[in-house]
Amino acid sequence: MPLVNRSHASSAVSSAVPEPGRRRSRLRWTAVVAALTVLGLPGVAAVPASAADPSATTAPAGSSPAPSSAGAAQPADLFARADQRAQVGESAKVSGTSSSSDVPDVPVVPNQAVPLDDFYTPPTPLPDGADGEIVRWREEPRQLTARNYLVMYHSTNATGQDIPVTGRVLVPNTPWRGEGPRPIVSVASGTRGVGDTCAPSRWLDYERPFIEPMLLAGWAVVVTDYEGLGTPGGHTYVVGQSEGRTVIDIVRAATNLPATGLEAGGKVAFSGYSQGGGGAMWAGELQPEYAPELDLVGVAAGGVPADLSEVAEGLDGKVGFGFLLFAAYGLDAAYPELDLESYLNERGRETFEREKDACVEATLPHAFQNIGMFTSTNPLRSPQWQARLDENRLGANPPDVPIRLFHGTLDEIVAPGQARTLRDEYCAAGADVQWEWHLGEHVSTMVTGAPGVITFLDRRFRDRPFLGHC
Numbered sequence: 001m002p003l004v005n006r007s008h009a010s011s012a013v014s015s016a017v018p019e020p021g022r023r024r025s026r027l028r029w030t031a032v033v034a035a036l037t038v039l040g041l042p043g044v045a046a047v048p049a050s051a052a053d054p055s056a057t058t059a060p061a062g063s064s065p066a067p068s069s070a071g072a073a074q075p076a077d078l079f080a081r082a083d084q085r086a087q088v089g090e091s092a093k094v095s096g097t098s099s100s101s102d103v104p105d106v107p108v109v110p111n112q113a114v115p116l117d118d119f120y121t122p123p124t125p126l127p128d129g130a131d132g133e134i135v136r137w138r139e140e141p142r143q144l145t146a147r148n149y150l151v152m153y154h155s156t157n158a159t160g161q162d163i164p165v166t167g168r169v170l171v172p173n174t175p176w177r178g179e180g181p182r183p184i185v186s187v188a189s190g191t192r193g194v195g196d197t198c199a200p201s202r203w204l205d206y207e208r209p210f211i212e213p214m215l216l217a218g219w220a221v222v223v224t225d226y227e228g229l230g231t232p233g234g235h236t237y238v239v240g241q242s243e244g245r246t247v248i249d250i251v252r253a254a255t256n257l258p259a260t261g262l263e264a265g266g267k268v269a270f271s272g273y274s275q276g277g278g279g280a281m282w283a284g285e286l287q288p289e290y291a292p293e294l295d296l297v298g299v300a301a302g303g304v305p306a307d308l309s310e311v312a313e314g315l316d317g318k319v320g321f322g323f324l325l326f327a328a329y330g331l332d333a334a335y336p337e338l339d340l341e342s343y344l345n346e347r348g349r350e351t352f353e354r355e356k357d358a359c360v361e362a363t364l365p366h367a368f369q370n371i372g373m374f375t376s377t378n379p380l381r382s383p384q385w386q387a388r389l390d391e392n393r394l395g396a397n398p399p400d401v402p403i404r405l406f407h408g409t410l411d412e413i414v415a416p417g418q419a420r421t422l423r424d425e426y427c428a429a430g431a432d433v434q435w436e437w438h439l440g441e442h443v444s445t446m447v448t449g450a451p452g453v454i455t456f457l458d459r460r461f462r463d464r465p466f467l468g469h470c
Contacts, residue, residue, distance in 0.1 A: 119150060120196065120230045122164035129154040131245070131291075132252020135164055139259065143208075146170040146215050149260060150201055153253035157227055158241035158334045158391075164231050165246045167224040168201045169254045170211070171261065176218035181266030183297075183461045184220045184254060187211060188247045188272030188279030190303075190446070192229065193359030194237055194329050199230030207273075210446075213454050219461065220262055224250040226279070228333055234356065237330025238275055238305055240392045244282030247272075248291045267461050269298045271453060273446045274414060277304035281422075284399035298460035300404040300453045303414045303442060306394040306422040312380055314415035317370040320442075322363025323413060324371070328379065329356060335388050340379060348374030395422050398431035402466040404456045406436040408445030427470035435469045 122135060129135065135152040142148055149169040157163045176182040189207060192198040200207075200223050214221050224246040228235040236242040247270060255264040272280035284299035305311045308327065315324040329352065332340035344352060351374060355362050371378050379385045403426065407419040423435045436452060438445040459466070 119152070120166055120199075122152060122231060126154075126162065126164055129162070131155055132249040132256055134253055134256050137257055137259070143170060144212060144215075145174065146172045146221075147260075149254075149257065151250070151253050151257060152231070153249060153256075155227070155246045155249040157245070158236060158239050163227055163233075165224060165227060165249065166199065166201055166230045167222060167246075167250045167253070169250070169257065169260055169262075170215060170221045170223075172215035172218060172220065174216055174218045178218070178462055181263035182218065182220050182261075183267040183269070184222060184251050184262065185214050185269050185271055185457060186247050186251050186280075186283065187214075187221055187223050188243065188270065188276035188283065189223060189226070190272070190274040190276045191237075191323065191326070191360050191363075193362065194229070194235040194326055194333075194355070195357030195359055196228075196230050197357070198359040199225040201225050201230060207276075210450050210453075213450075214457070217454070217458060219457070220254065220260070222250045222254045224279075234333025235330060236334040237326045238278055238308060238392075239330050239334040240278055240282035240394065241286075242334055243275075243279035244284075244286040245290060247279050247283035248287060248294070251294060252291070264293075265295060267297045268294045269296070269300065269457050269460055271300040271457065273301070273449070274303040274442065275305070277301035277414075278306070278394070281306070281394055284401070284403065285394060285397040288397070288400065296399070296401050298402045298404070298456065299399055300456050302406040302449045302453070303408065303411060303445060304394070304405065304419050304422060305414050307418040308389045308392055309380070309386070310415050310418040315413070317368060318412065319367045320363070320413040321369045322366035325351070325355070325366060325374070326363065331385070331388060338379070338385055338388060343375045343377050343379040343382075345374060345376045395425040398426045398429045400431075402432045402434070402456075402460060402468070404434045404436075404453065406438060406445065406449045406452065408438050408440045408442055410439070410441045411445065413442040431470070432466055432468040433470050434467070 119136065119138065127135065131154055133154045135154065137149055137151045140148045140150055147170070149171070150166065151169055152164050152166045155163055155165045171182075187207070187210075189200040192200055192203075211221050211223075225231070226235060226237075226246050227233070227239075227242045251268055252264075254260055255262045255266075270280040270283045272278070278301075280299055281301045281304050284296070284301075287294060287296050312324055312327065315321050328340055332338050341349060341352065371380070380389075405419065405423055405426075407414075407416050409416060411419075423433060426433050434456070436449070438448045440448060458464075
């Protein structure tokens with residue numbers, strides 16, 4: 001017999017809503033098309049935040065929205081190239097390559113020569129504010145089918161400090177035809193890197209096609225940049241105690257900004273894959289105590305790094321070793337007392353200095369390297385590091401809402417065994433869990449898992465029965 005979410009009883013659907021089976025089919029096919037789009041993308045198209053409509057303004061918290069310009073940017077502006085020649089020109093000065101006049105008019109990809117605009121620099125001192133309170137915001141050119149807001153908001157990091165975080169709020173043109181206020185999906189991004197130029201809010205990136213079916217369904221989507229990705233300070237990569245809070249607080253920020261038209265009290269879901277799967281799952285575990293006012297109805301998470309120690313073992317000496325370096329940088333950023341540099345040899349220090357602002361492509365040259373090549377002493381064996389890793393292990397506080405977990409049987413980046421253990425622990429604790437294996441490696445599972453995520457979220461937002469697999 002299907003399990004029904006006890007917190008959200010089934011309700012009648014408006015007569016304006018198409019028949020449920022046809023809607024699910026349409027959403028599923030939309031997600032399939034989005035997944036195929038990802039496979040077909042030849043690269044990552046860049047959209048600098050500074051490429052916003054010149055009429056767009058940055059507004060402090062609490063200000064009224066400016067009226068939209070009659071010359072608002074069209075979808076083609078997503079591929080704005082206004083800063084391209086300057087960016088490539090800067091790169092040429094460093095590399096000694098040809099001048100910007102020789103560069104073809106094509107989209108660029110994130111690189112360290114891209115300047116950050118002033119939006120990402122928080123005021124000093126940071127004004128007091130509750131978690132999710134807006135520090136500043138601005139409206140930017142529309143992204144395909146949605147209004148697009150860049151926000152800076154308050155959150156709390158892994159050590160309990162108030163921090164500024166940036167992110168995007170996307171409000172679709174498509175009306176929400178279900179009951180209650182428009183629902184919100186907080187999408188936790190997969191790995192972008194550890195440098196500020198890699199922040200999700202600054203680029204049209206590889207996960208954008210997965211977001212479009214959500215917007216077409218009438219759901220608002222919010223995407224955090226996480227701690228230290230865009231804003232000053234190191235990015236706390238895969239540190240769940242920080243990531244989970246930033247995923248939660250951007251939902252609060254979206255409803256705290258009157259310009260979005262989003263109302264507090266609507267249904268909320270968390271979704272993510274890989275790093276984002278961990279971020280979404282941590283948001284689910286933290287929400288009951290950290291944000292009990294949110295009407296959380298479900299969490300969808302794939303490729304989840306639930307146990308960082310086991311994930312590290314699976315990366316050491318393997319093809320994904322570069323992600324282990326990022327994780328070490330992230331833990332050190334979250335917990336400065338870990339003092340990563342004291343464990344590094346000369347090669348490790350040079351690599352850390354060179355890559356502390358790197359994007360995800362920097363992981364590729366590190367394939368099949370190992371910890372011993374960069375350290376004089378392995379930090380993962382120290383009690384201090386183990387204690388912090390344990391603090392960021394999922395499973396202790398299963399969310400009291402339906403959960404969808406999925407993982408690739410051949411995942412070479414995030415060890416499948418520790419994901420299965422998380423499922424078993426949640427089931428043993430009485431959580432409502434759907435589990436799905438996908439025959440594939442890490443990237444292909446992100447694609448094949450997307451349609452199931454859309455169907456799961458649609459059923460959660462419409463209070464449909466939930467069939468668990470425990």
